Amino acid sequence: MLSCKRVQEQLPQYIADGERASPRYEALHRHLASCPACRAYAQRLRLVEEALHTYPRVHPSPLLTDRILEAVGKERAAMGEWHPLSWDVWVPVMVFVMALFIASVSLPQGMLARVPDTRLTETLAAWPHFLQSRSALWGRVEKELLWAIASGIFATMAGLGMGITLAYWKKLDAFDLGDLEQWLASTAQRLWKRARHV
Amino acid sequence: MDSVKDPLSDLVATCQNGDETAFRKLVEETQEDVYNLAYHMLGNEQEAEDMTQEVYLRVWRGLPDFRGEAKFTTWLYSITTNVCLNRRQRSGRRLHVVDDEDALEDSMAEYGDPAEATMRQEERAVLWKTVKYLPPKYRTVIDLFYQKQLSYQEIAELLSIPLGTVKGHLNRARKALAKRLRLKEEVPSAFL
Numbered sequence: 001m002l003s004c005k006r007v008q009e010q011l012p013q014y015i016a017d018g019e020r021a022s023p024r025y026e027a028l029h030r031h032l033a034s035c036p037a038c039r040a041y042a043q044r045l046r047l048v049e050e051a052l053h054t055y056p057r058v059h060p061s062p063l064l065t066d067r068i069l070e071a072v073g074k075e076r077a078a079m080g081e082w083h084p085l086s087w088d089v090w091v092p093v094m095v096f097v098m099a100l101f102i103a104s105v106s107l108p109q110g111m112l113a114r115v116p117d118t119r120l121t122e123t124l125a126a127w128p129h130f131l132q133s134r135s136a137l138w139g140r141v142e143k144e145l146l147w148a149i150a151s152g153i154f155a156t157m158a159g160l161g162m163g164i165t166l167a168y169w170k171k172l173d174a175f176d177l178g179d180l181e182q183w184l185a186s187t188a189q190r191l192w193k194r195a196r197h198v
Numbered sequence: 199m200d201s202v203k204d205p206l207s208d209l210v211a212t213c214q215n216g217d218e219t220a221f222r223k224l225v226e227e228t229q230e231d232v233y234n235l236a237y238h239m240l241g242n243e244q245e246a247e248d249m250t251q252e253v254y255l256r257v258w259r260g261l262p263d264f265r266g267e268a269k270f271t272t273w274l275y276s277i278t279t280n281v282c283l284n285r286r287q288r289s290g291r292r293l294h295v296v297d298d299e300d301a302l303e304d305s306m307a308e309y310g311d312p313a314e315a316t317m318r319q320e321e322r323a324v325l326w327k328t329v330k331y332l333p334p335k336y337r338t339v340i341d342l343f344y345q346k347q348l349s350y351q352e353i354a355e356l357l358s359i360p361l362g363t364v365k366g367h368l369n370r371a372r373k374a375l376a377k378r379l380r381l382k383e384e385v386p387s388a389f390l
Binding site for chain 2: 008012013015016041044045047048049050051052053054055056057058059060061064065067068069071072075076
């Protein structure tokens with residue numbers, strides 16, 4: 001004999017499926033025949049089922065169609081117009097250009113003048129020997145040149161990173177200044193808590 | 199297996215040729231379904247209208263790529279659920295939402311029912327009101343199953359959740375509603 005708990009587990013699906021006779025539900029039928037509490041529960045579920053089948057629809061404002069078509073019309077019209085590059089393109093480009101500018105102005109004086117001289121040519125020519133003699137290459141490459149290369153790589157990675165992040169945000173359709181503000185506030189709060197804990 | 203022709207396929211094909219009148223007709227024929235689904239997912243009329251507009255913007259952008267492999271309404275509901283889920287994640291708040299069945303009962307305590315109504319109508323009205331306070335995941339499957347009349351399998355595919363979870367959500371919603379009816383029977387309506 002099934003317990004009331006087990007029967008009440010099965011009843012919602014049984015009633016939703018139309019109370020069809022099936023060998024699977026024989027024990028359930030026997031239980032219902034002898035248990036007034038479960039019969040009352042089944043009756044409540046029938047009312048629920050009926051209410052859900054007749055659940056009233058909600059109606060949008062009669063102006064909604066026009067509002068939708070107006071928004072689509074605006075987008076259609078905007079497609080033929082000239083647009084500046086979207087921010088998820090120009091922001092990383094600007095970051096990259098600015099990083100290059102900062103790297104170039106902070107190079108030691110005279111560095112840029114020396115780069116095109118024979119030392120660079122010799123450095124590049126040394127590449128085939130790189131595998132055989134790394135020390136020979138490092139000896140030729142000036143510290144400042146390495147610094148400039150590192151700055152370039154850093155700027156590229158920063159630009160790419162920011163571009164990917166912003167593009168991902170946009171893809172999620174989740175970019176919103178309010179969200180950003182909320183995220184910054186919660187991150188600052190989390191960091192502050194961690195710092196205090198440490 | 200015979201495939202049934204999508205009743206909207208001709209209209210959709212006309213829209214794909216850039217016919218604005220056909221697009222208006224498509225919006226008129228389907229917007230109430232989209233609005234109802236959005237309303238059940240978000241629990242707020244204004245947000246439901248905003249999201250309905252967003253859904254049709256996406257439909258308009260995506261129409262050239264729609265191949266008709268699935269029914270148009272399946273595609274439409276899938277856009278609607280995505281847009282509304284994104285909206286819920288973005289807003290970080292839950293509107294008209296009650297997370298568990300006990301809280302559901304608490305929040306429903308304010309609702310009485312008109313004395314002139316018959317018992318059965320009264321019970322039905324109580325249940326309809328209660329549905330609004332179910333968690334959005336339950337309201338969503340209720341809308342898709344009872345109003346859109348999608349199968350369990352279609353709902354599972356649409357929401358990318360297992361079929362058992364769809365049945366589980368529906369059964370938990372039914373139980374919560376039945377529990378609400380029991381409460382009503384046990385406590386005089388004057389106290390509810």
